[in-house]
Amino acid sequence: MTENDYTSNTTLADIAAIMIGANSFVITTHGKPDGDALGAVLSLGRALEAIGKTVERWIIPPLPHALRGIVDEGVKLHFHGDEHAPMPTIEPDRVIVVDTGAWSQLDALRSWIEPRREKTIVIDHHLHGDDVGAKLFVDTSAAAVCEVIARLIDELGVEIDRVIAQTLFVGVASDTGWFRFSNTTAATHDLAARLMRAGADHAAIYRVTEQGERPEKLELMKRALQSLQLVAGGSAAVMTLTYEDFQQVGALPEDTERFVDLPQAVAGIETVVLISEPRKGATRMSFRSKPSATAINVNELAQRFGGGGHARAAGAKMDGPIDQVRQAVIEALEAASR
Ligand SMILES: [Mn+2]
CATH class of the missing domain: 3.90.1640.10 (inorganic pyrophosphatase (n-terminal core))
Known part of the structure; x- marks a missing residue:
């Protein structure tokens, strides 16, 4: 279809x-x-x-x-x-x-x-x-x-x-x-x-x-924030959680829920992407963007990675090394903000 x-x-x-x-x-x-x-x-x-x-x-x-x-x-x-x-x-x-x-x-x-x-x-x-x-x-x-x-x-x-x-x-x-x-x-x-x-x-x-999460979620959240990179002139934030991060804190794949909302607390950050690898080699991405006249349509962004969703919230999955996925996401964000 x-x-x-x-x-x-x-x-x-x-x-x-x-x-x-x-x-x-x-x-x-x-x-x-x-x-x-x-x-x-x-x-x-x-x-x-x-x-x-x-x-x-x-x-x-x-x-x-x-x-x-x-x-x-x-x-x-x-x-x-x-x-x-x-x-x-x-x-x-x-x-x-x-x-x-x-x-x-x-x-x-x-x-x-x-x-x-x-x-x-x-x-x-x-x-x-x-x-x-x-x-x-x-x-x-x-x-x-x-x-x-x-x-x-x-x-x-x-x-x-x-x-x-x-x-x-x-x-x-x-x-x-x-x-x-x-x-x-x-x-x-x-x-x-x-x-x-x-x-x-x-x-x-x-x-x-x-307010019913496990303590492991907080440990994973600390790592997500520690990994945060600002790109596209500071208008986009990219967080990365590797397979090792999940293993070391004992986190579950579902523990990343809502992490992608956190950097949006900052005024200049318009778009956020969370890249995570809860299982070895299976990388997934969550995209969010704030509503504004110049907002990036993250549904279109996610489609480039084989995913989709809504204009303000979308997701995608990709096989492959997480570093390569991160590089591709950063390039797409830089291009979309130009
Ligand atoms: Mn729904």
Whole structure:
């Protein structure tokens, strides 16, 4: 699918009708789920169970440590790590993929999803994706896919109870950086208010999701800041975490979450890239840029490295020595700022 084809071919009302007519579902999302991805899996899963459906929730690890705290007791998550791990054993009527439509983010389950394309429904808010499912609903104006899931739950006629409210709130808060990022809209706040009225406890969610990390994360953060290089005349910051850094502090791949936000505290820094190698030879990049008239579109930048995302937040993966990747990133930043 070319990037221009990544547009809706169905409506939320149609998706709701399909869901009401089906009995069993596998819901999944991108690997290393963030709050939005996990919040969407959990809230939609609960809404479908509320109307008597059978649901399996499949997670491609790693699941960030702090996010485990938002999974309600009694909710079972199935994990798929690598090609040797089990695949879903039920043959569901429908496969639901949320918060991504990109095979690169669904690697571990691709061989299971691909033959089920006809019964797969993708619900997303990203700019780009592949031909993962026969049905696609994508709303790029939504700050979080959980905004879209809230509308879908309304279409299903399911009441937003406290648990659904909590998990939707996690998604909305997570993808907007707690309502700070430029993707936040009045509609985002309207939904957040509605979720609070339904019982979402924002202070408790903040404590669990943003203040529940392991000490190893702080050690890795120190190394990330120590590695910081200013490039493109000081307008861009590049941080690098090597495989050895992860090994020496005992950090996990998911411990880098939010590091890329840190240098943005400085006025002159417009763009930040975090390059990390949590597994030997597998380098990944996170790109952020602040909204401004001259802002670099990091979606375009990430695409040069085979990735993508949003204009202000994007990511990419690359095989190869981390030093070479860093050099290529710095050259791209220098070129983009000229
Ligand atoms: Mn999202």
